[in-house]
Amino acid sequence: xxxxxxxxxxxxxxxxxxxxxxxxxxxxxxxxxxxxxxxxxxxxxxxxxxxxxxxxxxxxxxxxxxxxxxxxxxxxxxxxxxxxxxxxxxxxxxxxxxxxxxxxxxxxxxxxxxxxxxxxxxxxxxxxxxxxxxxxxxxxxxxxxxxxxxxxxxxxxxxxxxxxxxxxxxxxxxxxxxxxxxxxxxxxxxxxxxxxxxxxxxxxxxxxxxxxxxxxxxxxxxxxxxxxxxxxxxxxxxxxxxxxx
Numbered sequence: 001x002x003x004x005x006x007x008x009x010x011x012x013x014x015x016x017x018x019x020x021x022x023x024x025x026x027x028x029x030x031x032x033x034x035x036x037x038x039x040x041x042x043x044x045x046x047x048x049x050x051x052x053x054x055x056x057x058x059x060x061x062x063x064x065x066x067x068x069x070x071x072x073x074x075x076x077x078x079x080x081x082x083x084x085x086x087x088x089x090x091x092x093x094x095x096x097x098x099x100x101x102x103x104x105x106x107x108x109x110x111x112x113x114x115x116x117x118x119x120x121x122x123x124x125x126x127x128x129x130x131x132x133x134x135x136x137x138x139x140x141x142x143x144x145x146x147x148x149x150x151x152x153x154x155x156x157x158x159x160x161x162x163x164x165x166x167x168x169x170x171x172x173x174x175x176x177x178x179x180x181x182x183x184x185x186x187x188x189x190x191x192x193x194x195x196x197x198x199x200x201x202x203x204x205x206x207x208x209x210x211x212x213x214x215x216x217x218x219x220x221x222x223x224x225x226x227x228x229x230x231x232x233x234x235x236x237x238x239x240x241x242x243x244x245x
Contacts, residue, residue, distance in 0.1 A: 003029065010153040068082050077118040120146055123239035138225050141184035144175070149244020153231070155196045157205035157237040166229035170240050177222030185224065190214050192223075199229075199236075217242055 006013055008023040013031075015021075021028040094155075122143040156168050171189040175181075193210030225238055 015169040126236045139185045143223045145217045147244040149242045151210045151215045153241040153244045154208040155239045161204045166199040172221045
């Protein structure tokens with residue numbers, strides 16, 4: 001309902017029941033009835049206004065203390081040109097902190113034993129005949145190596161413990177020395193393992209492991225012994241183990 005002001009100013013206008021009234025200082029004077037025509041067509045769209053100023057920075061969000069947003073995808077839907085934008089949606093996933101390592105798995109079963117190279121032995125028997133040994137090279141007793149391999153063990157035994165000490169060496173020459181003189185064998189031989197094995201005073205046997213170099217053996221190599229020491233008055237058994245294929 002239209003209200004006439006209680007304290008109008010000259011020239012104030014009020015429309016009531018399609019008639020307009022104006023305050024002339026003494027009274028409301030009718031200016032006549034104003035006919036209302038039909039609504040006109042929508043005018044053309046105006047030009048886009050200038051971009052407004054940048055708004056103030058918003059407050060900092062609470063965020064995540066132990067997680068982060070990764071793989072964020074921005075999706076935006078556009079409406080008809082010149083009308084405006086549709087909704088904007090942020091889609092993401094939250095990655096939590098890395099978990100602790102899992103417990104160790106059970107130990108798997110033991111695999112099968114691999115193939116073992118066959119073992120060979122080359123041996124000698126000597127008789128001290130009740131006398132002490134001096135340095136001697138027994139080139140009359142020569143044994144061949146059957147297959148190529150590596151010396152793994154020296155073994156010396158005496159049924160009666162020696163009273164002094166006996167040093168024993170295993171020596172080798174190539175198969176080409178078959179038929180050569182004892183002097184040639186002794187001069188050109190190589191000591192297997194680079195050292196000797198010692199049967200000490202009062203001992204009846206000992207086992208040694210070849211060390212150093214020259215433990216490799218070729219098929220057909222000729223093996224013989226040399227000794228030095230005293231107190232051997234009985235038989236002496238000497239053997240060398242080797243592995244090969």
